[in-house]
Amino acid sequence: MDLEKLFKPKSMVVVGISKSNPLSPGRIIFIKNVFEMQVEVFGIHPKGGEIEGVELFTRLEDLPKVPELMVLAIPAKSTLEYVEQCAEYNIPGCIIISGGFAEIGGEGKKHQEKLRKIAMENDIAVLGPNCIGVYSPPLLDTIFMPTERITRPPKGSVALISQSGGVLVDQFFHKFNQINIGVSTAVSIGNRAVVDETMLLEYFSTKDKETSNIAFYLEAFNPSKSRKFLQLAKESEDDVIVYFGGMTEKGKKATQSHTASLSGNEKILQAALEQYLIIQPLTELELLTDLKLLDILSHKKKPFDPHLVMEGKVAILSLSGGHGVICADLLKNYSLTAVDFTQEEKLEMRDLVNPVARGIATFENPIDLTGSAKDEDLENIIKYLSKIDRIECIIVLILPYTPSITFQIGRRIANTVTMSKKPVICFIPYIPKYGSIIESLELSNIPVFHSIEEAVQGVLMLKKKTKIMNIKRTK
Amino acid sequence: MDLEKLFKPKSMVVVGISKSNPLSPGRIIFIKNVFEMQVEVFGIHPKGGEIEGVELFTRLEDLPKVPELMVLAIPAKSTLEYVEQCAEYNIPGCIIISGGFAEIGGEGKKHQEKLRKIAMENDIAVLGPNCIGVYSPPLLDTIFMPTERITRPPKGSVALISQSGGVLVDQFFHKFNQINIGVSTAVSIGNRAVVDETMLLEYFSTKDKETSNIAFYLEAFNPSKSRKFLQLAKESEDDVIVYFGGMTEKGKKATQSHTASLSGNEKILQAALEQYLIIQPLTELELLTDLKLLDILSHKKKPFDPHLVMEGKVAILSLSGGHGVICADLLKNYSLTAVDFTQEEKLEMRDLVNPVARGIATFENPIDLTGSAKDEDLENIIKYLSKIDRIECIIVLILPYTPSITFQIGRRIANTVTMSKKPVICFIPYIPKYGSIIESLELSNIPVFHSIEEAVQGVLMLKKKTKIMNIKRTK
Numbered sequence A, B: 001m002d003l004e005k006l007f008k009p010k011s012m013v014v015v016g017i018s019k020s021n022p023l024s025p026g027r028i029i030f031i032k033n034v035f036e037m038q039v040e041v042f043g044i045h046p047k048g049g050e051i052e053g054v055e056l057f058t059r060l061e062d063l064p065k066v067p068e069l070m071v072l073a074i075p076a077k078s079t080l081e082y083v084e085q086c087a088e089y090n091i092p093g094c095i096i097i098s099g100g101f102a103e104i105g106g107e108g109k110k111h112q113e114k115l116r117k118i119a120m121e122n123d124i125a126v127l128g129p130n131c132i133g134v135y136s137p138p139l140l141d142t143i144f145m146p147t148e149r150i151t152r153p154p155k156g157s158v159a160l161i162s163q164s165g166g167v168l169v170d171q172f173f174h175k176f177n178q179i180n181i182g183v184s185t186a187v188s189i190g191n192r193a194v195v196d197e198t199m200l201l202e203y204f205s206t207k208d209k210e211t212s213n214i215a216f217y218l219e220a221f222n223p224s225k226s227r228k229f230l231q232l233a234k235e236s237e238d239d240v241i242v243y244f245g246g247m248t249e250k251g252k253k254a255t256q257s258h259t260a261s262l263s264g265n266e267k268i269l270q271a272a273l274e275q276y277l278i279i280q281p282l283t284e285l286e287l288l289t290d291l292k293l294l295d296i297l298s299h300k301k302k303p304f305d306p307h308l309v310m311e312g313k314v315a316i317l318s319l320s321g322g323h324g325v326i327c328a329d330l331l332k333n334y335s336l337t338a339v340d341f342t343q344e345e346k347l348e349m350r351d352l353v354n355p356v357a358r359g360i361a362t363f364e365n366p367i368d369l370t371g372s373a374k375d376e377d378l379e380n381i382i383k384y385l386s387k388i389d390r391i392e393c394i395i396v397l398i399l400p401y402t403p404s405i406t407f408q409i410g411r412r413i414a415n416t417v418t419m420s421k422k423p424v425i426c427f428i429p430y431i432p433k434y435g436s437i438i439e440s441l442e443l444s445n446i447p448v449f450h451s452i453e454e455a456v457q458g459v460l461m462l463k464k465k466t467k468i469m470n471i472k473r474t475k
Helices: A025-036 A076-089 A106-122 A165-179 A197-206 A223-235 A249-259 A266-275 A284-297 A321-333 A343-352 A355-360 A375-386 A409-420 A432-443 A452-474 B025-036 B076-089 B106-122 B165-179 B197-206 B223-235 B249-259 B266-275 B284-297 B321-333 B343-352 B355-360 B375-386 B409-420 B432-443 B452-474
Strands: A011-015 A040-044 A069-072 A093-096 A125-127 A133-136 A155-162 A183-188 A213-218 A239-244 A313-318 A393-397 A424-427 B011-015 B040-044 B069-072 B093-096 B125-127 B133-136 B155-162 B183-188 B213-218 B239-244 B313-318 B393-397 B424-427
Touching: A011 A025, A025 A040, A069 A076, A076 A093, A076 A106, A106 A125, A155 A165, A155 A197, A155 A284, A165 A183, A165 A213, A165 A284, A165 B321, A183 A197, A197 A213, A197 A223, A213 A284, A223 A266, A239 A284, A284 A452, A284 B452, A313 A321, A313 A375, A321 A393, A321 A452, A321 B165, A343 A375, A375 A393, A375 A409, A393 A452, A409 A424, A409 A432, A424 A452, A452 B284, B011 B025, B025 B040, B069 B076, B076 B093, B076 B106, B106 B125, B155 B165, B155 B197, B155 B284, B165 B183, B165 B213, B165 B284, B183 B197, B197 B213, B197 B223, B213 B284, B223 B266, B239 B284, B284 B452, B313 B321, B313 B375, B321 B393, B321 B452, B343 B375, B375 B393, B375 B409, B393 B452, B409 B424, B409 B432, B424 B452
Parallel strands: A011 A040, A011 A069, A069 A093, A093 A125, A155 A183, A155 A213, A213 A239, A313 A393, A393 A424, B011 B040, B011 B069, B069 B093, B093 B125, B155 B183, B155 B213, B213 B239, B313 B393, B393 B424
Antiparallel strands: A133 A183, B133 B183
16 A cells, blocks of 8 residues: 555545535635645546636536545545545545544444445555544645644654544644744654555655654554554664553543554553653653654754763763752653762862852752853863763753853854764753743754753663664664 | 842842943843833942943942842852942841852852842841842833743733742743743842841731732742741741752752752652642643633632632533544643533533534544534533533633634624633634634633643642632631
8 A cells, every 4th residue: 555645645635625614624624725736636526617716626526637646524424435436446545534433433433444445345445434634845735724723844754654633733833833843744643544554654765765763643553453563663674653642541431432442451551661762751751852852863964973972871960959850850750860970070070160150059960050151161061071971971950141151152063972972962041032041952953951850861862872873783 | 037129129229230231130130120110210330330320339328219129140159248238228128139049059158148148137238149030010120031032921820839930930920931931029039138038928918908819839948937938838828839840869959059958859849749739730831821820810800619619520622533632632631531421411512512523523422513513513512511510611622723713703703701710711723813813712711722632731820729728618
């Protein structure tokens, strides 16, 4: 089954365009692709005519060419005849937005079985039903939310596959804009009657060169294919991240109704994912931290050697005692460790800072350079720490409100890290006026986070990445 | 000891104004109070003259009046003579910004002991040393960060007391602006040689009418007075929140250096705090959620009856299956429960929604009204759920990208909640264009959070608040 036409069709047809309701899913999809996207789009309406100035066709056979993709946003019971037309006209891809299939049980379940049968017998890549489809910029976007209501992420290298359309739009799209990463293709799989997460993993890891990392929101694996999914993930050159919803009793019950699937036992699942080198964030925050870090590491210009963090041994460099304390507490929570400095190291570091700070700074780990620190103090201490082999990673807590820290601090740290290649993760509080500092670090591919917890999660992600790289290398 | 002059002095004098370094703490404090704040300010410089057009005095005795507050930003060893002058001239308050005291050990420790002795013998309210002082809008601001480098929160009703100046500025000030709450007075206690958290708790809970809630960042209680702190907290009409740093080994070690204090055993501490009705958030996120919710509940117009959440029994109302699933999982993590609906309730709810949603929505808990929901569906279901007594709180997951949801949804929910008085907590993803929906809810004092986790933490906070209210009532 060729999935490519779902994401890169030359032309597509939309069925289910309401003339009376401008907010009907089919109409939103039709109009947004006509005016905003690059794919060639045709619209079908039983009565023909036009909508918002665009011509509609009454039947498939009237189209000037056979489209490569059909998008259906019509009541469930009417979908089957159109899928049969896909077979008849050799249309290789079909996205079914409509709900009312297995997720409502009874008749819906039977409908879905018939749908699957037609698709399998005729080799049609059917996505859905009960999904919001595909966002494949700049070509097509079948997400039935009006564009002005959501934020769409820029083109990038993360492939997103979600069992929930809402999660795709909200937890991924909105947040990707905030953390400045982009997607290659985003896919909502809905009830996955035909195309499922395993097929998509295979497609994106082997056939899509735009993708570097593949992220899933799942509530359960398609049970008959979970083994294949795990094997594909292990063999993939791309990193594979799976964020699971529905792990609790109530959550599980909920997933059964809305996507007609059964989720598995949490602990067995976690162990399996780890064994097959799948990254499994436990919270939404961690999911985004992991994706941000993997995105940075997939850039051509690597900011630092990404496989140095074997055990998670960290030096914390701060300008505020409290920040250092909170960071040290968090390291513990994530099973990472703060290294101990020798007496000699402490004295050498003290000699490196300006005389005012020298009198009041502390050189335990966390290091607190205090509010009297200057740019060059931070730079010198990062250089010094970078040479200590037992330190695998440095967390730098940058507080741009420190009076003698200038807005060049970002660029100066970036230069230092680029020379030393020691993994460095920065925390800078997010307020818009610190933007130039943040940007100077991000342009050099140094990870910057806006909470101390994310910076610590970033180290954990580096540790996981080192482990995965080492296992994949020895194979 | 009268603390009022630390926060509400009629006049103050700043010592330590550098003529050569415009970024020296003393100079920043002097200039910002002259130009930005309302207190009458005098500056001392041994050579007199002027700075940025403002006259300086050479000695305290030259001032036109005796100030009520002295701010010292000079090297540690020079501070004592000025504190002695406070005694001589009957200046009741003194803020010592300077570091180099107990936190560096040795000589510094001795200095601090002398300082304390003078202050106690002469009844001078000394704040610090090694602190950033006080922000008491609109009167004074001794925080030595240039104002354009930070964001200062608006006037409000939360008193903030922090053992770390960095945490005060970053974890509190920056975030308060983001979550739209304000402070009555903010205090950095530094080494707390004289004025400590216990004295401040007493002051803010009994003498400051602007304050409704009192929040602390502490790394340890002042050991000799922890019992009094707990007792004061229990008796306080205000809610008391303590967020602790330095709970791990490394964190503990760090607190010893930067604030010269020893922290206690985590579990004993937690049990004591709970017994004395102190709210103890475990993460930064929870801290802010708690403060936001308490701030809302301290408004005159209560959005709902705040003491209904006895056990944390929740109904989840969503427009996306995935969001409901994630929320149900999180309830479990926070030991809250999703109530079960009866078959009859499910059928009755189904009858309340529009025909398209009716066919595909699910009425388990979480309820998923799907992307076909309309404003009135949400409104009707909230009304219905509000009448079910065993539901203590409703979490509404509002996704404003749902095509038929309008930007009036906030106002409509606000009206419904104001009528029913059932506790409701809303989640709305934060993107600026949803601002008017968010604002319409916040103006009606309905809590709105921008992650599902915060919404769930909000319910937990309501549960804690109910418990505290019930205990305080029965006394």
